[in-house]
Amino acid sequence: MVRTAESRERERSAREARANDFRILSEENTMSTQFRKHSNTNTQQRPKQPRRQHPGRNNGPTKLEIIPLGGFSEVGRNSVAIRCEDEIVILDLGLMMDRYIEYTDSDDLVEISGRKLIEIGAAPDVNILGKEKKNVVGILLTHAHLDHIGAVPYLANRFDCDIHATPFTTELVRRMYEDERRHPRGRLVAHDVNDRFVLTDKIQAEFISVTHSTPQTVMILIHTPYGKVLYCNDFKLDNNPTLGPKPNYARLRELAGTVDYLILDTLYAEHPIKTPSEKIAEEMLKDVLLGTQSKGAKIIITTFSSHIARLRAIVNVAKMMKRKPVFLGRSLRKYVEAAQDVGIADFSDVEIVGYGNKVKPYLKRIKNPERYLFVATGNQGEPKATLARIVNQRLLPLTDNDIVIFSCKMIPVPVTIENRKRLENELQAQHVRIFTDIHVSGHGAREDHRDLLNTLKPKHIIPTHAEMKGLGAFKELALEVGYKPEQIRIVRNGERVRVK
Numbered sequence: 001m002v003r004t005a006e007s008r009e010r011e012r013s014a015r016e017a018r019a020n021d022f023r024i025l026s027e028e029n030t031m032s033t034q035f036r037k038h039s040n041t042n043t044q045q046r047p048k049q050p051r052r053q054h055p056g057r058n059n060g061p062t063k064l065e066i067i068p069l070g071g072f073s074e075v076g077r078n079s080v081a082i083r084c085e086d087e088i089v090i091l092d093l094g095l096m097m098d099r100y101i102e103y104t105d106s107d108d109l110v111e112i113s114g115r116k117l118i119e120i121g122a123a124p125d126v127n128i129l130g131k132e133k134k135n136v137v138g139i140l141l142t143h144a145h146l147d148h149i150g151a152v153p154y155l156a157n158r159f160d161c162d163i164h165a166t167p168f169t170t171e172l173v174r175r176m177y178e179d180e181r182r183h184p185r186g187r188l189v190a191h192d193v194n195d196r197f198v199l200t201d202k203i204q205a206e207f208i209s210v211t212h213s214t215p216q217t218v219m220i221l222i223h224t225p226y227g228k229v230l231y232c233n234d235f236k237l238d239n240n241p242t243l244g245p246k247p248n249y250a251r252l253r254e255l256a257g258t259v260d261y262l263i264l265d266t267l268y269a270e271h272p273i274k275t276p277s278e279k280i281a282e283e284m285l286k287d288v289l290l291g292t293q294s295k296g297a298k299i300i301i302t303t304f305s306s307h308i309a310r311l312r313a314i315v316n317v318a319k320m321m322k323r324k325p326v327f328l329g330r331s332l333r334k335y336v337e338a339a340q341d342v343g344i345a346d347f348s349d350v351e352i353v354g355y356g357n358k359v360k361p362y363l364k365r366i367k368n369p370e371r372y373l374f375v376a377t378g379n380q381g382e383p384k385a386t387l388a389r390i391v392n393q394r395l396l397p398l399t400d401n402d403i404v405i406f407s408c409k410m411i412p413v414p415v416t417i418e419n420r421k422r423l424e425n426e427l428q429a430q431h432v433r434i435f436t437d438i439h440v441s442g443h444g445a446r447e448d449h450r451d452l453l454n455t456l457k458p459k460h461i462i463p464t465h466a467e468m469k470g471l472g473a474f475k476e477l478a479l480e481v482g483y484k485p486e487q488i489r490i491v492r493n494g495e496r497v498r499v500k
């Protein structure tokens with residue numbers, strides 16, 4: 001196939017846009033990758049996970065079964081199937097960011113398909129279902145982070161069913177399909193937080209409100225005649241959220257002792273703390289922005305585009321400083337417009353420059369940049385993102401005492417460490433004041449896990465969204481709380497767990 005210069009440029013732009021989208025994931029979505037070895041090994045040669053079976057699953061017909069597809073004993077590509085007799089629901093279809101970027105961040109034209117993403121370990125292995133894929137009656141999504149929904153445009157059309165999510169997540173999925181120039185096979189069905197709805201005569205689903213670092217995150221409770229499975233991946237227990245409701249503690253208390261299996265995000269099980277509220281991050285921002293000498297200084301903040309509450313807090317502080325807020329970057333535009341479209345946040349008071357080729361002329365026109373507060377994509381130091389371009393190409397000349405704030409954590413993998421080091425070195429060379437880690441996580445830690453276990457009292461637990469070190473730390477906690485070893489199942493992708 002002959003590729004024209006125009007087609008090559010179009011493909012390169014699409015590739016960069018996809019890569020930028022994947023880099024907006026919060027540090028909590030990939031923090032445990034610090035335990036995974038990163039090398040130059042060809043990702044296509046990675047071995048597949050073993051398909052081990054529960055020892056007792058052949059002792060009579062299995063009525064209710066959990067089938068891990070991705071994200072078990074690893075971080076990323078979150079997905080699990082729940083089978084009730086001959087009907088299956090799939091919960092989440094996420095991507096593993098580092099493997100995706102390693103494969104696609106190239107000047108060469110590469111195949112982006114569900115088949116290829118499964119092959120390189122970047123997407124859930126839905127092939128585990130085999131002939132059972134015809135029995136899938138619904139795909140249900142917990143929230144709008146790409147390690148939970150990023151594979152939807154590539155894999156969902158393998159199943160003849162609808163996709164169910166909260167309004168904000170549904171809107172993001174719709175935009176993802178548009179970006180990929182694809183169309184969903186089934187309907188995109190939006191349900192309010194805390195809704196319960198019927199999928200089939202045997203399966204009902206319930207969206208239970210919980211807090212996280214993106215809006216309208218839910219736990220998904222699957223009701224069947226043979227028992228209940230609660231999928232809680234991701235979560236934090238924030239009692240002072242700055243956007244949206246608190247976790248639905250009343251419903252969790254009602255469920256005490258009735259949940260047969262809890263599938264739980266245990267990313268920070270090693271951290272002996274309760275994860276601080278987003279309100280703390282808001283106060284940290286105020287402390288830096290209002291408590292630092294900034295008169296006459298240019299100010300740039302970078303954070304995660306999916307963190308709508310954080311973005312709204314930044315806008316509010318900009319108004320206190322009598323500065324005009326401006327968002328720079330494609331992914332910021334995508335998430336902010338989705339939030340506005342579903343009515344969960346208002347950014348009509350923000351100017352948004354959403355396309356990379358428009359940032360340079362926009363900044364060139366600004367006469368008094370000290371009257372603005374700029375929010376830019378590129379919090380991990382990505383060379384092609386807006387912040388790095390501003391700094392390296394002098395799109396907005398920075399001088400002594402100008403301020404750059406990283407309202408995020410750095411993902412501790414080699415490529416990000418190197419990118420951030422390079423960016424921060426350049427900022428220091430320009431004598432810019434740098435503030436890092438103005439942030440709190442969106443994931444619960446050890447004491448949040450303890451509180452959730454004591455509230456729900458599930459009969460069995462499957463920890464997920466962590467590698468073996470984190471899973472082991474959670475198992476120690478569960479034993480401390482009073483669970484027996486056989487009630488705590490550490491499984492791998494493809495290892496089926498019989499519920500009944």
